[in-house]
Amino acid sequence: MSDTVTIRLAKENMKFSAAHFTIFSASERERLHGHNFRVEVDIDARMLGNGMCFDYGIYKDRVVALCRELNEWTILPTRSMHLRIEEDGAHVFASFDGTRIPFLRSDVLLLPIENATLEEFAAWFLARLGEDRAVLHEHRIDAIEVRVFSGPGQSAGRRARFD
Incomplete structure (x- = not known):
């Protein structure tokens, strides 16, 4: 019998609401939506x-705490090769393909990701959950997989091993 178990955490309060747009290329992106x-x-x-x-x-x-960090923000990626972020007091400007898009600073969360996608959100959660390697070792955790859903039937997951 195996000494390893998989615990799945999928509670109702593990959620967040956010606005974003996905960047497809240097000249194509989605419209802002949530x-x-x-x-x-x-x-x-x-x-x-x-x-x-x-x-x-x-x-x-x-x-749940990590979800709260992302909840009710417009998320902009700071590591995108196609998006330039400028902060100017009460405003943030996202420059994309020659267009300067204004946001209120109080509405924007600048996240150290390449794109505002499910794949990158999953990687962000995974990195944050894996930050304290000593605790992971203490809890005998070998791997974590995070899956982020934007709706029923649409998700992306990222997995890391810690052995």
């Missing part, structure tokens, strides 16, 4: 020998 995103996390861990692997309430709380 989604009610949902997040699921699979954690592969080794059993402790007492009928459990770890207190996964810790990770439920962490995912």
